[in-house]
Amino acid sequence: MASREATTGxxxxxxxDFFGLFRAxxxxxxxxxxxxxxxxxxxxxxxxxxxxxxxxxxxxxxSAHPGTKTIxxxxxxxxxxxxxxxxxxxxxxxxxxxxxxxxxxxxxxIFDLADPASRLYADRxxxxxCLLDATVVFDEVPVPxxxxxxxxxxxxxxxxxxxxxxxxxxxxxxxxxxxxxxxPYQSAAQLVDYRSRAALGVLWREGNAELxxxxxxxxxxxxxxxxxxxxxxxLTDQRLRxxxxxxxxxxxxxxxxxxxxxxxxxxxxxxxxCLVLDLDGTIWDGVLGEDGVDGIAISDxxxxxxxxTFQQIIKQLGARGVLLAVVSKNEASVVREALRDRPxxxxxxxxxxxxxxxxxxxxxxxxxxxxxxxxGLDSFVFVDDSPYECGLVxxxxxxxxxxxxxxxxxLHAGRLLRDGWFSTRDSTDExxxxxxxxxxxxxxxxxxxxxxxxxxxxxxxxxxxxVRSAESGDVPRxxxxxxxxxxxxxxxxxxxxxxxxxxxxxxxxxVLAINASDRFGDKGLVGAIFARRQADVIYIDNFVLxxxxxxxxxxxxCLAALLDHxxxxxxxxxxxxxxxxxxxxxxxxxxxxYGFRPVPAATIGDKTARFRHDLREPLERPVHLQMEEDFSxxxxx
Amino acid sequence: MNSLEELITxxxxxxxxxxxxxxxxxxxxxxxxxDSVHLLWLVxxxxxxxxxxxxxxxxxxxxxxxxxYTVLEGA
Numbered sequence: 001m002a003s004r005e006a007t008t009g010x011x012x013x014x015x016x017d018f019f020g021l022f023r024a025x026x027x028x029x030x031x032x033x034x035x036x037x038x039x040x041x042x043x044x045x046x047x048x049x050x051x052x053x054x055x056x057x058x059x060x061x062x063s064a065h066p067g068t069k070t071i072x073x074x075x076x077x078x079x080x081x082x083x084x085x086x087x088x089x090x091x092x093x094x095x096x097x098x099x100x101x102x103x104x105x106x107x108x109x110i111f112d113l114a115d116p117a118s119r120l121y122a123d124r125x126x127x128x129x130c131l132l133d134a135t136v137v138f139d140e141v142p143v144p145x146x147x148x149x150x151x152x153x154x155x156x157x158x159x160x161x162x163x164x165x166x167x168x169x170x171x172x173x174x175x176x177x178x179x180x181x182x183x184p185y186q187s188a189a190q191l192v193d194y195r196s197r198a199a200l201g202v203l204w205r206e207g208n209a210e211l212x213x214x215x216x217x218x219x220x221x222x223x224x225x226x227x228x229x230x231x232x233x234x235l236t237d238q239r240l241r242x243x244x245x246x247x248x249x250x251x252x253x254x255x256x257x258x259x260x261x262x263x264x265x266x267x268x269x270x271x272x273x274c275l276v277l278d279l280d281g282t283i284w285d286g287v288l289g290e291d292g293v294d295g296i297a298i299s300d301x302x303x304x305x306x307x308x309t310f311q312q313i314i315k316q317l318g319a320r321g322v323l324l325a326v327v328s329k330n331e332a333s334v335v336r337e338a339l340r341d342r343p344x345x346x347x348x349x350x351x352x353x354x355x356x357x358x359x360x361x362x363x364x365x366x367x368x369x370x371x372x373x374x375x376g377l378d379s380f381v382f383v384d385d386s387p388y389e390c391g392l393v394x395x396x397x398x399x400x401x402x403x404x405x406x407x408x409x410x411l412h413a414g415r416l417l418r419d420g421w422f423s424t425r426d427s428t429d430e431x432x433x434x435x436x437x438x439x440x441x442x443x444x445x446x447x448x449x450x451x452x453x454x455x456x457x458x459x460x461x462x463x464x465x466x467v468r469s470a471e472s473g474d475v476p477r478x479x480x481x482x483x484x485x486x487x488x489x490x491x492x493x494x495x496x497x498x499x500x501x502x503x504x505x506x507x508x509x510x511v512l513a514i515n516a517s518d519r520f521g522d523k524g525l526v527g528a529i530f531a532r533r534q535a536d537v538i539y540i541d542n543f544v545l546x547x548x549x550x551x552x553x554x555x556x557x558c559l560a561a562l563l564d565h566x567x568x569x570x571x572x573x574x575x576x577x578x579x580x581x582x583x584x585x586x587x588x589x590x591x592x593x594y595g596f597r598p599v600p601a602a603t604i605g606d607k608t609a610r611f612r613h614d615l616r617e618p619l620e621r622p623v624h625l626q627m628e629e630d631f632s633x634x635x636x637x
Numbered sequence: 638m639n640s641l642e643e644l645i646t647x648x649x650x651x652x653x654x655x656x657x658x659x660x661x662x663x664x665x666x667x668x669x670x671x672d673s674v675h676l677l678w679l680v681x682x683x684x685x686x687x688x689x690x691x692x693x694x695x696x697x698x699x700x701x702x703x704x705x706y707t708v709l710e711g712a
Contacts, residue, residue: 022653044685048651051678055653055670082674243693244677 018045022052028060031068031098036398038094047254050090058100067582068098071264072174074120076104076112077131078139079247084131087254091261096378097268106245113164116171126174127264130164131256133236133247134181137207147191147199154207161211165218169498172220175267175425177260179224180208182235219475219497222263222425229255262423269483269494272401272421273379274323274353275314276366279330281385282405282412283311283347284338288330293337299344306409311346313413318351321431322422323373323438325354327365327382332357353438362389363396373438374547376486376583381421383412426497428476430524440520458552458624461518465554467561468630470513470528475500477525478513481544486583488545488555490576490590491608493530508532512631514558516549523549529562538566540576543590553622559594560619561629567615574613575599594619638683638709644702651682661702673697676705683709 018037021027027034034053041049061068071092075081082103092099102123104112109130112120120128140153161178168176183204191197212223233251240246248256265271280287285303286296297304298311318324324347328335335357339349349355353373356365362384370377378399384390390404401421405412470478475497482495495503503509514527527545531538540562545555566574576591578584588609592598596611621627638644641661648656652675656668665671680691695708 019650047678048682051651051675052653080674082672083677085674086678239693240677243697244673246677250678250681 018049019052027053027056029064031061031065031093032096034093035096036394038090039394039398039402043251043254046090046094047087047250049093050086050088050257053093054086054089056089058098061098069096069268070098070100071127071268072123072125073099073101073260073264074104074112074123074125074128075101075131076109076120076129077133077247078107078109078136079131079133079241080106080245081129081131081247083246083250084129084253084257087250087257088129088260091257092264095261095265095268095270097261097264110160110164113176114160114167116167121171121173124173126267127177127260128168128172128174129177129260131247132179132181134184134187135241135245135247136181138187145190147196147203150200151203151207154203158207158210161214165214165221169218169220175220175222175263175496176218177222177224177263178211178214179226179256180211182227182230184236186236186238219501224256224259226252226256229259259420259423262420263425266424267483267494267496269486269489269492270378271424271484272322272381273375273484274325274369274373274381275317275422276325276327276369276380276382277314278362278384278386278389279326279328279335279338279357282383283307283314284345285409288334288338293334293341296338296342298342298346303409306412308344308346310409310412310416313416315346315351317422318435319432320422321427321434323435324352325369326352326356327362327369328357329359329362330357350439351435353435354442361392361396363393366393366397366400372442374441374487383416424480426476426480428480430477430480433524437521437523458622461520461552461624462626463516463518463552463554463624464626464628465557466515466628466630467512467529467558468515468628469632470500470504470511472501472504474513474525475504478511478528481525481528481546482542485544485546486581487547487586488527489542489581489584490540490544490587491542491579492581492584493542495530503530508534510538510631512558512562514545514554516554527554527558529558531562533571536570536572538562538571538574540574543576543587553625555590556594556619557621557625557627560621561627561631563613563615563619565629565631567618571615573615576611576613577608578611579608638687638706641703641706644706644709647679647682648702651679656702661706663702664700665702668702679705 018041021030021037038046038049058070073088075084085101085103088101089099104120112118113130136157137150137153141149165176183201188197188200191200212225215221215223230252233255234249235252237249277283284296284298284307285301288296299305299308314324335355336349339345339347354369356369366380366382367377370380377397381401381403382393383403383405385405387404387406390402393400394402403415405415479495479497479500482493503511510531512529513525516523516526526549529543530541532541563574576596578588578591580588591611595617596613599610599612642658645656645658645661648654654668654670660668676696680693680696683691691709696705699705699708
């Protein structure tokens with residue numbers, strides 16, 4: 001009863017741990033505290049927490065905290081998939097999300113997903129999970145069998161999955177998640193000769209490869225590669241499989257749920273963007289202040305080599321679009337010297353958007369970086385080898401994800417990567433140049449400080465804004481803007497690529513892409529306007545702008561261009577909406593600021609504010625902007 | 638597993654189901670929130686604590702908490 005006693009002991013006070021909260025019956029009332037409490041739990045405790053959280057009535061949480069973000073999840077599959085629900089509930093809670101999940105009956109995935117009129121489609125889940133394992137194939141292979149039988153059944157199943165993906169694209173909502181099916185040893189071992197086992201191995205992996213390839217042609221589909229997820233845990237528990245048709249072990253189910261948690265977090269627009277690193281003991285061995293630039297170890301010892309590997313992995317993440325920064329208790333000049341002069345250093349000054357080395361508390365430095373980059377603290381992941389620093393940041397800034405690398409440096413990379421904080425469905429060209437752009441932005445802020453007035457500054461910036469009808473090549477970035485932008489996002493309508501594509505093809509809609517550049521460089525595709533025309537009125541469904549280009553009049557220029565286009569095409573009024581969220585207060589008065597007048601709310605209790613511009617007076621373009629406008633393919637009638 | 642009370646506490650703590658000693662003889666079907674998937678987690682927990690395997694088929698056939706305890710007793 002060791003763990004129960006431990007839990008009871010912690011519960012004696014004011015219920016400051018997760019299980020204490022549960023025992024006190026306070027989980028719903030104190031739901032906003034749950035993510036921080038879950039952060040300290042290990043794997044088994046998370047599964048236990050999931051059991052308890054899955055008992056919680058989502059309505060009770062929403063009644064106490066109406067603003068809680070909810071994610072509707074449907075779980076279906078071949079075997080008994082209900083075991084995923086508790087793990088998933090806990091993983092979503094860890095991201096501050098409330099799961100509203102529906103578990104399909106045993107082995108009903110074909111009915112659920114191949115029939116557009118199914119109950120599952122009618123529920124319109126945000127995420128539909130179809131859990132697959134090798135029994136999908138082997139349950140239909142005759143006994144006795146040979147590899148050819150397996151090939152036949154696998155290819156039949158692949159046709160089914162193709163059909164499911166197509167049906168989902170037509171009738172589904174949100175994202176469909178499938179997974180590859182690792183080949184259990186118990187299946188391969190039934191073929192006694194190695195030649196046949198090799199043949200089975202080939203056809204099985206070709207089948208899984210085809211499954212993964214479905215992602216290329218289905219924008220709403222994610223196929224998770226399950227094999228790497230089973231690297232550190234067992235694939236199946238034979239007793240659970242035989243007696244309960246459970247496809248995977250509890251541990252693998254937990255790993256799977258963790259991955260879905262990150263996917264859901266990204267879909268909810270709260271993916272992590274910035275990795276902040278400590279230095280001493282985290283990315284190199286030794287203490288820079290004591291050992292000196294030449295004394296720290298990065299490659300010239302066993303431990304040093306482990307740190308070098310860690311640095312390489314961090315550099316790789318940076319190249320994939322993760323912003324890197326340093327917060328270290330050190331002398332700034334020595335840190336710069338080490339990053340610049342050590343020949344075996346993989347990470348260099350230019351890999352970081354910000355290097356902060358001083359003696360102030362780390363949470364203060366982190367908060368300042370967040371402010372300078374115009375990102376929320378919930379976009380940050382912090383890595384440190386000191387449990388003290390980790391604990392302090394966790395306590396002071398609960399929104400920051402903290403990874404403590406306080407053990408063997410060979411395990412640092414695993415700790416960083418096992419939680420896919422930066423996982424995202426797609427990355428774009430924009431992502432890969434992100435560090436340079438954000439660094440430019442910080443240079444620009446310093447540049448700003450040297451001007452007397454904001455007007456001088458804006459003029460000197462030489463901003464060029466291009467508003468144009470979006471093209472199919474813009475779809476990944478446009479979708480990403482709706483998913484990742486939280487502040488300048490008027491209605492926070494998140495859109496998957498498939499939804500953006502559908503609007504591009506719909507003649508009733510106009511999707512405008514906004515590009516910007518200035519003297520510091522090209523900012524790329526930084527914003528979008530989604531609008532539709534009905535008779536002689538234009539409705540702006542949403543307007544998003546990257547936080548990198550706030551406060552420069554770009555939004556005014558784009559609105560002015562849209563209003564002029566409306567006047568020229570015979571429109572009599574333009575409507576806009578603002579739907580408040582916890583993060584988009586900055587644009588609450590955007591429409592009234594530019595000549596729109598409030599329209600009385602249609603229904604009482606609806607928080608969405610509506611505005612109307614009567615087009616009697618055009619909106620001025622800011623003089624400091626050079627505008628390029630191309631509305632070809634826009635709304636003519 | 639040394640007593641029925643211990644099992645009942647375990648069900649409360651691990652599964653979040655508010656059962657009492659009075660529910661020990663009630664059919665599992667009548668206990669709100671109970672389903673066989675939760676039983677699987679319970680088995681995992683008991684086996685981790687005792688370090689000994691429990692008979693899953695016998696547990697799946699048990700009709701009430703007392704029946705579960707009969708299988709787990711001594712495990």
